[in-house]
Protein backbone atom coordinates (compact mmCIF):
# COMPACT_ATOMS: atom_id res chain seq x y z
CA UNK A 26 0.00 0.00 0.00
CA UNK A 27 1.24 3.43 -0.69
CA UNK A 28 1.10 4.37 2.99
CA UNK A 29 4.21 2.24 3.43
CA UNK A 30 7.39 3.98 4.49
CA UNK A 31 9.99 1.75 2.83
CA UNK A 32 10.62 1.58 -0.92
CA UNK A 33 8.29 -0.86 -2.63
CA UNK A 34 9.07 -3.55 -5.14
CA UNK A 35 8.75 -2.47 -8.76
CA UNK A 36 5.77 -4.36 -10.18
CA UNK A 37 6.57 -2.95 -13.60
CA UNK A 38 9.44 -5.48 -13.75
CA UNK A 39 7.14 -8.46 -13.11
CA UNK A 40 5.52 -10.46 -15.86
CA UNK A 41 3.47 -13.61 -16.25
CA UNK A 42 5.26 -16.44 -18.03
CA UNK A 43 4.11 -19.91 -19.04
CA UNK A 44 7.30 -21.62 -17.89
CA UNK A 45 8.53 -25.05 -18.90
CA UNK A 46 10.18 -27.47 -16.50
CA UNK A 47 13.58 -28.59 -17.77
CA UNK A 48 14.79 -30.62 -14.77
CA UNK A 49 13.57 -31.98 -11.44
CA UNK A 50 16.26 -33.16 -9.04
CA UNK A 51 16.29 -34.83 -5.63
CA UNK A 52 19.21 -33.47 -3.62
CA UNK A 53 18.78 -35.90 -0.71
CA UNK A 54 17.41 -35.22 2.73
CA UNK A 55 14.10 -34.14 1.20
CA UNK A 56 15.52 -31.11 -0.63
CA UNK A 57 14.62 -30.79 -4.27
CA UNK A 58 15.65 -28.48 -7.06
CA UNK A 59 13.58 -27.48 -10.06
CA UNK A 60 14.88 -25.92 -13.27
CA UNK A 61 12.33 -23.97 -15.27
CA UNK A 62 12.65 -22.09 -18.57
CA UNK A 63 11.45 -18.57 -17.68
CA UNK A 64 13.26 -16.12 -19.94
CA UNK A 65 11.82 -12.92 -18.49
CA UNK A 66 12.37 -13.83 -14.85
CA UNK A 67 15.84 -15.22 -15.61
CA UNK A 68 16.82 -11.92 -17.21
CA UNK A 69 15.18 -9.63 -14.66
CA UNK A 70 15.67 -11.36 -11.28
CA UNK A 71 17.94 -9.71 -8.75
CA UNK A 72 19.31 -11.52 -5.71
CA UNK A 73 16.69 -12.20 -3.05
CA UNK A 74 13.71 -11.61 -5.33
CA UNK A 75 11.06 -14.29 -5.77
CA UNK A 76 8.58 -15.71 -8.23
CA UNK A 77 5.02 -16.85 -7.63
CA UNK A 78 4.71 -20.37 -9.04
CA UNK A 79 1.38 -21.88 -9.96
CA UNK A 80 2.05 -25.38 -8.67
CA UNK A 81 -1.08 -26.88 -10.23
CA UNK A 82 -4.26 -25.72 -11.93
CA UNK A 83 -6.52 -24.04 -9.34
CA UNK A 84 -8.55 -24.85 -7.29
CA UNK A 85 -5.95 -27.35 -6.01
CA UNK A 86 -3.93 -25.59 -4.91
CA UNK A 87 -5.87 -22.36 -5.16
CA UNK A 88 -3.03 -19.89 -4.70
CA UNK A 89 0.43 -19.54 -6.18
CA UNK A 90 3.41 -20.17 -3.92
CA UNK A 91 6.39 -17.85 -3.50
CA UNK A 92 9.89 -19.21 -4.18
CA UNK A 93 13.23 -17.40 -4.19
CA UNK A 94 15.00 -17.42 -7.51
CA UNK A 95 17.89 -19.68 -6.47
CA UNK A 96 20.02 -19.42 -9.58
CA UNK A 97 19.90 -18.38 -13.19
CA UNK A 98 21.61 -20.03 -16.17
CA UNK A 99 20.72 -18.47 -19.53
CA UNK A 100 16.93 -18.44 -19.69
CA UNK A 101 16.54 -21.09 -16.96
CA UNK A 102 15.68 -20.30 -13.33
CA UNK A 103 16.40 -22.68 -10.46
CA UNK A 104 14.15 -23.09 -7.41
CA UNK A 105 14.91 -25.06 -4.23
CA UNK A 106 12.09 -26.55 -2.17
CA UNK A 107 10.96 -29.36 0.07
CA UNK A 108 7.71 -31.23 -0.69
CA UNK A 109 5.81 -30.56 2.53
CA UNK A 110 2.43 -29.16 1.50
CA UNK A 111 -0.23 -29.17 -1.18
CA UNK A 112 1.74 -26.93 -3.54
CA UNK A 113 5.24 -28.27 -3.07
CA UNK A 114 4.08 -31.90 -3.40
CA UNK A 115 2.70 -30.97 -6.82
CA UNK A 116 6.02 -29.36 -7.75
CA UNK A 117 7.79 -32.56 -6.76
CA UNK A 118 5.58 -34.54 -9.16
CA UNK A 119 6.48 -32.38 -12.19
CA UNK A 120 8.49 -33.77 -15.11
CA UNK A 121 10.68 -32.10 -17.71
CA UNK A 122 8.43 -30.66 -20.40
CA UNK A 123 5.57 -29.86 -17.99
CA UNK A 124 4.21 -26.32 -17.94
CA UNK A 125 4.78 -24.23 -14.80
CA UNK A 126 3.24 -20.74 -14.98
CA UNK A 127 5.07 -18.10 -12.95
CA UNK A 128 4.78 -14.42 -12.11
CA UNK A 129 7.95 -12.52 -11.33
CA UNK A 130 10.35 -11.28 -10.37
CA UNK A 131 8.64 -9.93 -7.24
CA UNK A 132 9.68 -8.33 -3.98
CA UNK A 133 12.69 -6.33 -2.86
CA UNK A 134 16.00 -8.21 -2.84
CA UNK A 135 19.43 -7.82 -1.23
CA UNK A 136 21.55 -4.68 -1.56
CA UNK A 137 24.69 -5.72 -3.46
CA UNK A 138 27.84 -3.88 -2.29
CA UNK A 139 30.36 -2.74 -4.89
CA UNK A 140 33.23 -4.53 -3.15
CA UNK A 141 34.54 -6.08 0.06
CA UNK A 142 33.40 -9.32 1.68
CA UNK A 143 29.84 -10.56 1.82
CA UNK A 144 28.61 -12.89 4.55
CA UNK A 145 25.59 -15.04 3.68
CA UNK A 146 23.81 -16.81 6.52
CA UNK A 147 21.57 -19.60 5.28
CA UNK A 148 19.39 -21.71 7.57
CA UNK A 149 17.84 -24.83 6.02
CA UNK A 150 15.77 -23.92 2.97
CA UNK A 151 17.02 -20.39 3.54
CA UNK A 152 19.84 -21.51 1.26
CA UNK A 153 17.54 -20.71 -1.67
CA UNK A 154 18.50 -17.14 -2.62
CA UNK A 155 22.26 -17.56 -2.17
CA UNK A 156 23.59 -19.24 -5.31
CA UNK A 157 22.31 -16.26 -7.34
CA UNK A 158 23.11 -13.70 -4.65
CA UNK A 159 26.70 -14.94 -4.21
CA UNK A 160 27.31 -14.85 -7.94
CA UNK A 161 25.91 -11.34 -8.33
CA UNK A 162 28.05 -10.13 -5.43
CA UNK A 163 31.14 -11.50 -7.12
CA UNK A 164 30.15 -9.94 -10.45
CA UNK A 165 29.73 -6.60 -8.66
CA UNK A 166 33.34 -6.80 -7.48
CA UNK A 167 33.14 -8.40 -4.04
CA UNK A 168 36.47 -10.07 -3.22
CA UNK A 169 34.93 -12.91 -1.26
CA UNK A 170 31.53 -14.36 -0.46
CA UNK A 171 31.37 -16.58 2.60
CA UNK A 172 28.24 -18.70 2.91
CA UNK A 173 27.53 -19.97 6.42
CA UNK A 174 25.00 -22.73 5.87
CA UNK A 175 23.25 -24.65 8.62
CA UNK A 176 20.68 -27.46 8.62
CA UNK A 177 19.34 -30.08 11.00
CA UNK A 178 21.50 -32.87 9.57
CA UNK A 179 24.20 -33.33 6.93
CA UNK A 180 21.65 -34.84 4.53
CA UNK A 181 19.58 -31.67 4.68
CA UNK A 182 22.40 -29.32 3.71
CA UNK A 183 22.22 -27.78 0.24
CA UNK A 184 25.31 -29.13 -1.60
CA UNK A 185 28.19 -26.65 -1.07
CA UNK A 186 29.30 -26.85 -4.70
CA UNK A 187 25.94 -25.46 -5.80
CA UNK A 188 26.57 -22.21 -3.94
CA UNK A 189 30.00 -21.68 -5.47
CA UNK A 190 29.47 -23.20 -8.93
CA UNK A 191 33.20 -23.38 -9.51
CA UNK A 192 34.03 -19.88 -8.24
CA UNK A 193 36.87 -20.10 -5.71
CA UNK A 194 35.84 -16.68 -4.39
CA UNK A 195 32.68 -18.24 -2.93
CA UNK A 196 33.43 -20.29 0.20
CA UNK A 197 30.98 -22.39 2.19
CA UNK A 198 31.19 -23.24 5.91
CA UNK A 199 28.64 -25.72 7.22
CA UNK A 200 26.91 -26.36 10.52
CA UNK A 201 24.46 -29.08 11.57
CA UNK A 202 22.26 -29.32 14.65
CA UNK A 203 23.37 -32.93 15.23
CA UNK A 204 27.02 -32.41 14.29
CA UNK A 205 26.81 -34.86 11.38
CA UNK A 206 28.78 -32.34 9.31
CA UNK A 207 30.74 -29.19 10.09
CA UNK A 208 30.16 -27.13 13.20
CA UNK A 209 27.81 -28.78 15.72
CA UNK A 210 25.13 -26.25 16.56
CA UNK A 211 23.38 -23.31 14.99
CA UNK A 212 24.79 -21.47 12.02
CA UNK A 213 24.20 -18.18 13.81
CA UNK A 214 26.97 -19.14 16.27
CA UNK A 215 29.51 -18.81 13.44
CA UNK A 216 28.63 -15.23 12.57
CA UNK A 217 30.31 -13.14 15.29
CA UNK A 218 33.87 -14.19 14.41
CA UNK A 219 33.37 -13.52 10.70
CA UNK A 220 32.18 -9.92 10.83
CA UNK A 221 35.54 -8.16 10.39
CA UNK A 222 35.81 -6.33 7.07
CA UNK A 223 32.36 -7.41 5.94
CA UNK A 224 30.49 -5.03 3.63
CA UNK A 225 27.17 -6.85 3.83
CA UNK A 226 25.50 -9.57 5.86
CA UNK A 227 22.60 -11.29 4.09
CA UNK A 228 20.52 -13.86 5.94
CA UNK A 229 17.66 -16.16 5.03
CA UNK A 230 16.00 -18.88 7.04
CA UNK A 231 13.14 -19.53 9.42
CA UNK A 232 12.05 -16.36 11.24
CA UNK A 233 13.29 -17.64 14.66
CA UNK A 234 16.78 -18.18 13.18
CA UNK A 235 16.74 -14.63 11.83
CA UNK A 236 15.67 -13.40 15.25
CA UNK A 237 18.64 -15.23 16.78
CA UNK A 238 20.91 -13.60 14.22
CA UNK A 239 19.52 -10.17 15.04
CA UNK A 240 20.37 -10.85 18.69
CA UNK A 241 23.94 -11.92 17.83
CA UNK A 242 24.43 -8.79 15.76
CA UNK A 243 22.92 -6.63 18.48
CA UNK A 244 25.61 -7.94 20.84
CA UNK A 245 28.29 -7.13 18.26
CA UNK A 246 27.37 -3.46 18.72
CA UNK A 247 29.60 -0.94 16.97
CA UNK A 248 31.24 -3.52 14.69
CA UNK A 249 28.10 -3.86 12.53
CA UNK A 250 28.65 -3.95 8.75
CA UNK A 251 26.99 -1.19 6.66
CA UNK A 252 24.42 -3.58 5.16
CA UNK A 253 22.66 -6.15 7.33
CA UNK A 254 19.63 -7.62 5.62
CA UNK A 255 17.32 -10.53 6.29
CA UNK A 256 14.91 -12.32 3.97
CA UNK A 257 11.69 -12.98 5.87
CA UNK A 258 8.75 -15.27 5.23
CA UNK A 259 5.03 -14.81 5.61
CA UNK A 260 2.05 -16.69 4.25
CA UNK A 261 1.11 -14.98 0.99
CA UNK A 262 -2.17 -14.73 -0.86
CA UNK A 263 -1.08 -12.81 -3.94
CA UNK A 264 2.62 -11.85 -3.86
CA UNK A 265 2.10 -8.36 -5.25
CA UNK A 266 0.55 -6.22 -2.55
CA UNK A 267 -3.20 -6.53 -2.99
CA UNK A 268 -4.46 -9.10 -0.49
CA UNK A 269 -2.59 -7.52 2.46
CA UNK A 270 -2.14 -11.03 3.80
CA UNK A 271 1.63 -11.05 4.26
CA UNK A 272 1.88 -8.58 7.14
CA UNK A 273 5.10 -8.38 9.19
CA UNK A 274 5.55 -6.31 12.35
CA UNK A 275 8.02 -3.47 11.80
CA UNK A 276 9.63 -0.90 14.04
CA UNK A 277 8.85 2.39 12.36
CA UNK A 278 6.14 3.29 14.82
CA UNK A 279 2.37 3.36 14.92
CA UNK A 280 1.99 -0.41 15.04
CA UNK A 281 2.25 -0.48 11.26
CA UNK A 282 2.65 -3.78 9.45
CA UNK A 283 4.89 -4.08 6.40
CA UNK A 284 3.92 -6.27 3.46
CA UNK A 285 6.48 -9.05 3.08
CA UNK A 286 5.78 -9.30 -0.66
CA UNK A 287 6.44 -5.63 -1.48
CA UNK A 288 8.59 -4.09 1.27
CA UNK A 289 10.32 -7.45 1.59
CA UNK A 290 11.02 -10.25 1.55
CA UNK A 291 14.44 -8.67 2.19
CA UNK A 292 14.46 -5.99 4.88
CA UNK A 293 17.10 -4.22 6.93
CA UNK A 294 17.60 -6.07 10.20
CA UNK A 295 16.91 -2.85 12.09
CA UNK A 296 13.49 -2.39 10.43
CA UNK A 297 11.98 -5.57 11.85
CA UNK A 298 10.17 -5.67 15.19
CA UNK A 299 11.87 -8.86 16.39
CA UNK A 300 10.03 -8.95 19.72
CA UNK A 301 6.64 -8.90 18.00
CA UNK A 302 7.79 -11.36 15.35
CA UNK A 303 8.95 -13.84 18.00
CA UNK A 304 5.44 -13.90 19.49
CA UNK A 305 3.87 -14.98 16.21
CA UNK A 306 3.28 -18.62 15.39
CA UNK A 307 5.84 -20.02 12.93
CA UNK A 308 5.02 -19.21 9.32
CA UNK A 309 4.75 -22.88 8.40
CA UNK A 310 1.66 -23.19 10.57
CA UNK A 311 -0.25 -21.25 7.94
CA UNK B 312 -26.07 -7.99 -33.41
CA UNK B 313 -23.88 -6.37 -30.80
CA UNK B 314 -24.44 -7.43 -27.24
CA UNK B 315 -25.10 -4.59 -24.81
CA UNK B 316 -23.18 -5.64 -21.74
CA UNK B 317 -23.68 -2.43 -19.77
CA UNK B 318 -25.40 -2.59 -16.40
CA UNK B 319 -27.30 0.28 -14.80
CA UNK B 320 -26.97 0.03 -11.01
CA UNK B 321 -28.96 3.21 -10.44
CA UNK B 322 -28.31 6.87 -9.67
CA UNK B 323 -26.04 7.31 -12.65
CA UNK B 324 -23.73 4.38 -12.00
CA UNK B 325 -23.66 2.55 -15.31
CA UNK B 326 -21.04 -0.18 -15.54
CA UNK B 327 -19.66 -0.62 -19.06
CA UNK B 328 -19.83 -4.38 -18.57
CA UNK B 329 -20.97 -6.69 -15.79
CA UNK B 330 -17.59 -8.12 -14.71
CA UNK B 331 -15.85 -6.26 -11.91
CA UNK B 332 -13.30 -7.15 -9.26
CA UNK B 333 -14.21 -7.71 -5.61
CA UNK B 334 -13.30 -5.58 -2.63
CA UNK B 335 -10.10 -6.57 -0.86
CA UNK B 336 -8.82 -8.64 -3.76
CA UNK B 337 -7.71 -5.79 -6.02
CA UNK B 338 -6.47 -3.12 -3.60
CA UNK B 339 -7.31 0.28 -5.13
CA UNK B 340 -6.30 -0.97 -8.57
CA UNK B 341 -2.75 0.42 -8.66
CA UNK B 342 -0.87 -2.87 -8.37
CA UNK B 343 -2.97 -4.59 -11.01
CA UNK B 344 -2.66 -1.51 -13.25
CA UNK B 345 0.98 -2.53 -13.69
CA UNK B 346 0.12 -6.13 -14.52
CA UNK B 347 -3.10 -6.19 -16.62
CA UNK B 348 -5.41 -3.86 -18.60
CA UNK B 349 -7.67 -2.76 -15.75
CA UNK B 350 -9.50 -0.22 -17.95
CA UNK B 351 -11.46 -3.03 -19.59
CA UNK B 352 -13.08 -4.05 -16.30
CA UNK B 353 -16.73 -3.36 -15.55
CA UNK B 354 -15.77 -1.81 -12.21
CA UNK B 355 -13.14 -1.84 -9.51
CA UNK B 356 -14.67 -2.32 -6.07
CA UNK B 357 -11.95 -1.06 -3.72
CA UNK B 358 -10.54 -2.36 -0.47
CA UNK B 359 -12.77 -1.63 2.54
CA UNK B 360 -12.10 1.97 3.53
CA UNK B 361 -12.59 3.35 7.03
CA UNK B 362 -12.57 6.85 8.52
CA UNK B 363 -9.04 6.59 9.92
CA UNK B 364 -6.12 4.54 8.62
CA UNK B 365 -6.06 1.01 10.03
CA UNK B 366 -2.96 -1.15 10.50
CA UNK B 367 -5.02 -4.33 10.24
CA UNK B 368 -4.85 -7.57 12.21
CA UNK B 369 -1.66 -9.27 13.43
CA UNK B 370 -0.33 -12.05 11.20
CA UNK B 371 -0.88 -14.69 10.06
CA UNK B 372 -3.73 -13.20 8.06
CA UNK B 373 -4.32 -15.73 5.30
CA UNK B 374 -4.52 -19.51 5.10
CA UNK B 375 -5.37 -21.72 2.19
CA UNK B 376 -8.03 -24.41 2.58
CA UNK B 377 -9.34 -26.99 0.13
CA UNK B 378 -10.55 -24.94 -2.82
CA UNK B 379 -10.67 -21.78 -0.76
CA UNK B 380 -8.79 -19.35 1.42
CA UNK B 381 -9.40 -17.83 4.81
CA UNK B 382 -8.49 -14.23 5.48
CA UNK B 383 -8.40 -12.09 8.54
CA UNK B 384 -6.96 -8.85 7.20
CA UNK B 385 -8.81 -6.59 9.61
CA UNK B 386 -9.46 -3.77 7.12
CA UNK B 387 -5.85 -2.70 6.71
CA UNK B 388 -6.39 0.53 4.72
CA UNK B 389 -5.04 4.09 4.47
CA UNK B 390 -8.26 5.81 5.60
CA UNK B 391 -10.81 7.82 3.65
CA UNK B 392 -8.85 11.08 3.60
CA UNK B 393 -5.98 9.44 1.75
CA UNK B 394 -8.40 7.74 -0.63
CA UNK B 395 -10.25 10.99 -1.35
CA UNK B 396 -7.19 13.20 -1.80
CA UNK B 397 -4.48 10.89 -3.19
CA UNK B 398 -6.24 7.95 -4.86
CA UNK B 399 -9.46 9.49 -6.23
CA UNK B 400 -7.66 11.96 -8.55
CA UNK B 401 -5.98 8.93 -10.11
CA UNK B 402 -9.34 7.11 -10.39
CA UNK B 403 -10.73 10.18 -12.17
CA UNK B 404 -8.26 9.66 -15.02
CA UNK B 405 -9.37 6.04 -15.53
CA UNK B 406 -12.11 4.79 -17.84
CA UNK B 407 -13.05 1.99 -15.41
CA UNK B 408 -15.57 3.10 -12.76
CA UNK B 409 -14.23 2.85 -9.20
CA UNK B 410 -16.72 2.06 -6.45
CA UNK B 411 -15.30 2.68 -2.98
CA UNK B 412 -16.11 -0.03 -0.44
CA UNK B 413 -16.88 1.60 2.92
CA UNK B 414 -16.52 -0.13 6.26
CA UNK B 415 -17.06 1.18 9.76
CA UNK B 416 -17.56 0.22 13.37
CA UNK B 417 -20.38 2.65 14.12
CA UNK B 418 -23.27 4.44 12.44
CA UNK B 419 -21.47 7.77 12.82
CA UNK B 420 -18.35 6.42 11.15
CA UNK B 421 -20.32 5.09 8.16
CA UNK B 422 -21.93 8.50 7.74
CA UNK B 423 -18.62 10.36 8.04
CA UNK B 424 -16.87 8.18 5.45
CA UNK B 425 -19.71 8.33 2.95
CA UNK B 426 -20.08 12.09 3.42
CA UNK B 427 -16.34 12.55 2.74
CA UNK B 428 -16.59 10.58 -0.52
CA UNK B 429 -19.75 12.26 -1.79
CA UNK B 430 -19.03 14.43 -4.81
CA UNK B 431 -15.34 13.49 -4.99
CA UNK B 432 -14.38 13.19 -8.68
CA UNK B 433 -13.22 9.66 -9.42
CA UNK B 434 -15.57 8.04 -6.93
CA UNK B 435 -18.29 6.41 -9.07
CA UNK B 436 -20.31 4.91 -6.25
CA UNK B 437 -20.30 3.47 -2.75
CA UNK B 438 -20.37 -0.16 -1.72
CA UNK B 439 -21.50 -0.23 1.87
CA UNK B 440 -19.78 -3.14 3.58
CA UNK B 441 -22.05 -4.12 6.46
CA UNK B 442 -20.59 -7.58 6.46
CA UNK B 443 -16.90 -7.71 7.37
CA UNK B 444 -16.34 -10.78 9.54
CA UNK B 445 -12.88 -9.70 10.67
CA UNK B 446 -13.41 -6.65 12.86
CA UNK B 447 -15.29 -6.20 16.11
CA UNK B 448 -18.84 -4.98 15.31
CA UNK B 449 -18.18 -5.62 11.62
CA UNK B 450 -21.04 -8.07 11.30
CA UNK B 451 -23.43 -6.47 13.78
CA UNK B 452 -25.00 -4.20 11.18
CA UNK B 453 -25.26 -6.91 8.57
CA UNK B 454 -26.93 -9.49 10.79
CA UNK B 455 -29.93 -7.47 11.89
CA UNK B 456 -32.29 -6.14 9.19
CA UNK B 457 -33.29 -3.14 11.34
CA UNK B 458 -29.66 -2.17 12.08
CA UNK B 459 -28.74 -2.62 8.42
CA UNK B 460 -31.63 -0.37 7.42
CA UNK B 461 -30.49 2.35 9.86
CA UNK B 462 -27.00 2.42 8.28
CA UNK B 463 -28.47 2.68 4.80
CA UNK B 464 -30.96 5.40 5.78
CA UNK B 465 -28.27 7.47 7.47
CA UNK B 466 -25.77 7.18 4.61
CA UNK B 467 -28.47 7.64 1.97
CA UNK B 468 -29.15 11.03 3.54
CA UNK B 469 -25.59 12.27 2.94
CA UNK B 470 -24.87 11.09 -0.61
CA UNK B 471 -26.32 11.24 -4.06
CA UNK B 472 -23.94 8.50 -5.19
CA UNK B 473 -25.19 5.06 -6.08
CA UNK B 474 -25.35 3.06 -2.85
CA UNK B 475 -24.71 -0.66 -3.25
CA UNK B 476 -25.09 -2.58 0.00
CA UNK B 477 -22.84 -5.61 0.42
CA UNK B 478 -24.63 -8.35 2.29
CA UNK B 479 -23.26 -10.92 4.66
CA UNK B 480 -24.06 -14.56 4.06
CA UNK B 481 -23.52 -15.23 7.78
CA UNK B 482 -27.19 -14.65 8.57
CA UNK B 483 -30.36 -16.70 8.91
CA UNK B 484 -32.46 -14.84 6.37
CA UNK B 485 -30.40 -12.98 3.78
CA UNK B 486 -33.60 -12.10 1.89
CA UNK B 487 -34.92 -10.23 4.94
CA UNK B 488 -31.76 -8.11 5.19
CA UNK B 489 -31.94 -7.42 1.44
CA UNK B 490 -35.56 -6.27 1.72
CA UNK B 491 -34.73 -4.05 4.68
CA UNK B 492 -31.79 -2.26 3.00
CA UNK B 493 -33.78 -1.74 -0.20
CA UNK B 494 -36.67 -0.24 1.72
CA UNK B 495 -34.13 2.07 3.37
CA UNK B 496 -32.87 3.38 0.05
CA UNK B 497 -30.20 1.02 -1.32
CA UNK B 498 -29.87 1.29 -5.09
CA UNK B 499 -28.47 -2.22 -5.47
CA UNK B 500 -27.10 -5.08 -3.38
CA UNK B 501 -23.93 -7.14 -3.73
CA UNK B 502 -23.30 -10.55 -2.25
CA UNK B 503 -21.73 -12.56 -0.86
CA UNK B 504 -19.03 -11.38 1.47
CA UNK B 505 -16.94 -14.18 2.97
CA UNK B 506 -18.29 -17.00 5.13
CA UNK B 507 -16.95 -17.30 8.66
CA UNK B 508 -14.59 -20.26 8.70
CA UNK B 509 -11.71 -21.83 10.59
CA UNK B 510 -8.64 -23.87 9.75
CA UNK B 511 -7.06 -26.02 12.43
CA UNK B 512 -3.40 -27.00 12.61
CA UNK B 513 -3.48 -30.41 14.23
CA UNK B 514 0.27 -30.35 14.92
CA UNK B 515 -0.12 -27.45 17.32
CA UNK B 516 -3.77 -28.25 18.16
CA UNK B 517 -5.10 -24.80 17.51
CA UNK B 518 -6.46 -22.64 14.71
CA UNK B 519 -4.02 -21.30 12.14
CA UNK B 520 -5.45 -17.78 12.29
CA UNK B 521 -4.85 -15.72 15.43
CA UNK B 522 -7.27 -14.39 18.04
CA UNK B 523 -10.62 -16.19 17.81
CA UNK B 524 -9.12 -18.37 15.10
CA UNK B 525 -11.76 -17.49 12.52
CA UNK B 526 -11.51 -15.76 9.17
CA UNK B 527 -13.55 -15.18 6.05
CA UNK B 528 -13.73 -18.03 3.55
CA UNK B 529 -13.64 -17.19 -0.15
CA UNK B 530 -12.86 -18.95 -3.41
CA UNK B 531 -14.39 -21.83 -5.39
CA UNK B 532 -15.36 -23.63 -2.17
CA UNK B 533 -18.12 -21.07 -1.51
CA UNK B 534 -19.61 -20.85 -5.01
CA UNK B 535 -22.62 -23.16 -4.44
CA UNK B 536 -23.43 -21.32 -1.19
CA UNK B 537 -23.13 -17.95 -2.93
CA UNK B 538 -25.38 -19.05 -5.80
CA UNK B 539 -28.08 -20.07 -3.32
CA UNK B 540 -27.75 -16.72 -1.54
CA UNK B 541 -28.05 -14.80 -4.83
CA UNK B 542 -31.15 -16.76 -5.79
CA UNK B 543 -32.70 -16.04 -2.39
CA UNK B 544 -32.00 -12.30 -2.68
CA UNK B 545 -33.20 -12.21 -6.29
CA UNK B 546 -36.50 -13.64 -5.09
CA UNK B 547 -36.71 -11.01 -2.33
CA UNK B 548 -35.90 -7.69 -4.08
CA UNK B 549 -36.23 -5.96 -7.45
CA UNK B 550 -33.02 -3.86 -7.39
CA UNK B 551 -29.92 -4.93 -9.34
CA UNK B 552 -27.99 -7.77 -7.69
CA UNK B 553 -24.20 -8.05 -7.95
CA UNK B 554 -23.17 -11.69 -7.53
CA UNK B 555 -19.89 -12.62 -5.79
CA UNK B 556 -18.35 -15.85 -4.57
CA UNK B 557 -15.87 -18.25 -6.08
CA UNK B 558 -16.05 -16.95 -9.63
CA UNK B 559 -12.96 -18.03 -11.56
CA UNK B 560 -14.28 -18.70 -15.07
CA UNK B 561 -16.90 -17.37 -17.48
CA UNK B 562 -19.02 -20.44 -16.77
CA UNK B 563 -18.97 -19.59 -13.06
CA UNK B 564 -20.09 -16.04 -13.80
CA UNK B 565 -22.84 -17.20 -16.16
CA UNK B 566 -24.21 -19.44 -13.42
CA UNK B 567 -24.62 -16.30 -11.28
CA UNK B 568 -26.64 -14.66 -14.08
CA UNK B 569 -28.89 -17.72 -14.15
CA UNK B 570 -29.31 -17.47 -10.37
CA UNK B 571 -30.41 -13.84 -10.68
CA UNK B 572 -27.36 -11.57 -10.82
CA UNK B 573 -27.18 -8.42 -12.98
CA UNK B 574 -23.41 -8.09 -12.59
CA UNK B 575 -20.61 -10.04 -10.90
CA UNK B 576 -17.33 -9.52 -9.08
CA UNK B 577 -14.28 -11.75 -9.38
CA UNK B 578 -12.39 -11.96 -6.08
CA UNK B 579 -9.86 -14.52 -4.90
CA UNK B 580 -9.31 -15.80 -8.45
CA UNK B 581 -7.30 -12.65 -9.27
CA UNK B 582 -4.61 -13.68 -6.77
CA UNK B 583 -3.64 -16.79 -8.75
CA UNK B 584 -4.29 -15.24 -12.16
CA UNK B 585 -4.02 -11.47 -12.46
CA UNK B 586 -6.11 -11.53 -15.65
CA UNK B 587 -8.89 -13.74 -14.25
CA UNK B 588 -11.62 -11.07 -14.40
CA UNK B 589 -10.71 -10.17 -17.99
CA UNK B 590 -10.86 -13.82 -19.00
CA UNK B 591 -14.27 -14.07 -17.34
CA UNK B 592 -15.43 -10.95 -19.21
CA UNK B 593 -14.25 -12.19 -22.60
CA UNK B 594 -15.86 -15.57 -22.00
CA UNK B 595 -19.19 -14.01 -21.04
CA UNK B 596 -19.20 -11.76 -24.12
CA UNK B 597 -18.35 -14.68 -26.34
CA UNK B 598 -21.13 -16.79 -24.78
CA UNK B 599 -23.67 -14.01 -25.24
CA UNK B 600 -22.73 -13.63 -28.90
CA UNK B 601 -22.77 -17.37 -29.53
CA UNK B 602 -26.19 -17.78 -27.93
CA UNK B 603 -27.55 -14.61 -29.52
CA UNK B 604 -28.40 -12.99 -26.19
CA UNK B 605 -29.08 -9.28 -26.14
CA UNK B 606 -28.35 -9.09 -22.43
CA UNK B 607 -26.88 -11.58 -20.01
CA UNK B 608 -29.91 -11.17 -17.74
CA UNK B 609 -31.84 -13.18 -20.33
CA UNK B 610 -30.16 -16.18 -18.71
CA UNK B 611 -32.15 -15.62 -15.51
CA UNK B 612 -33.99 -18.58 -14.12
CA UNK B 613 -37.39 -18.00 -12.53
CA UNK B 614 -38.02 -20.26 -9.59
CA UNK B 615 -41.40 -21.90 -9.25
CA UNK B 616 -43.74 -19.83 -7.09
CA UNK B 617 -43.50 -20.63 -3.38
CA UNK B 618 -46.90 -22.26 -2.94
CA UNK B 619 -47.53 -23.30 -6.48
CA UNK B 620 -50.89 -24.89 -7.23
CA UNK B 621 -50.57 -28.55 -8.06
CA UNK B 622 -49.93 -28.50 -11.77
CA UNK B 623 -53.09 -28.76 -13.74
CA UNK B 624 -53.33 -29.62 -17.37
CA UNK B 625 -52.79 -26.43 -19.37
CA UNK B 626 -56.29 -25.56 -20.41
CA UNK B 627 -55.34 -22.48 -22.38
CA UNK B 628 -53.37 -24.48 -24.86
CA UNK B 629 -55.42 -26.68 -27.10
Ligand SMILES: Cc1cc2nc3c(=O)[nH]c(=O)nc-3n(C[C@H](O)[C@H](O)[C@H](O)COP(=O)(O)O)c2cc1C
Nearest residue numbers: 333334335359382440503504529530556557578579
Ligand atom coordinates in the same frame (compact mmCIF):
# COMPACT_ATOMS: atom_id res chain seq x y z
C1 LIG C 1 -8.03 -11.11 1.23
C2 LIG C 1 -9.45 -10.66 1.11
C3 LIG C 1 -9.81 -9.40 1.59
C4 LIG C 1 -11.13 -8.95 1.51
N1 LIG C 1 -11.45 -7.69 1.95
C5 LIG C 1 -12.72 -7.23 1.81
C6 LIG C 1 -13.07 -5.90 2.20
O1 LIG C 1 -12.23 -5.10 2.64
N2 LIG C 1 -14.37 -5.50 2.06
C7 LIG C 1 -15.33 -6.34 1.55
O2 LIG C 1 -16.49 -5.93 1.43
N3 LIG C 1 -15.03 -7.60 1.16
C8 LIG C 1 -13.76 -8.06 1.27
N4 LIG C 1 -13.45 -9.35 0.86
C9 LIG C 1 -14.51 -10.22 0.33
C10 LIG C 1 -14.54 -10.22 -1.20
O3 LIG C 1 -14.81 -8.95 -1.70
C11 LIG C 1 -15.57 -11.23 -1.72
O4 LIG C 1 -16.84 -10.83 -1.25
C12 LIG C 1 -15.29 -12.66 -1.26
O5 LIG C 1 -13.92 -12.91 -1.31
C13 LIG C 1 -16.01 -13.71 -2.09
O6 LIG C 1 -15.62 -13.68 -3.45
P1 LIG C 1 -14.47 -14.68 -4.07
O7 LIG C 1 -14.83 -16.06 -3.64
O8 LIG C 1 -14.53 -14.46 -5.53
O9 LIG C 1 -13.18 -14.24 -3.48
C14 LIG C 1 -12.13 -9.80 0.94
C15 LIG C 1 -11.76 -11.06 0.46
C16 LIG C 1 -10.45 -11.50 0.53
C17 LIG C 1 -10.10 -12.86 0.00
Ligand code: FES
Nearest residue numbers: 263264266269286
Ligand atom coordinates in the same frame (compact mmCIF):
# COMPACT_ATOMS: atom_id res chain seq x y z
S1 FES D 1 0.93 -11.57 -0.44
FE1 FES D 1 -0.79 -10.37 -0.93
S2 FES D 1 -0.19 -8.46 -0.16
FE2 FES D 1 1.58 -9.61 0.11
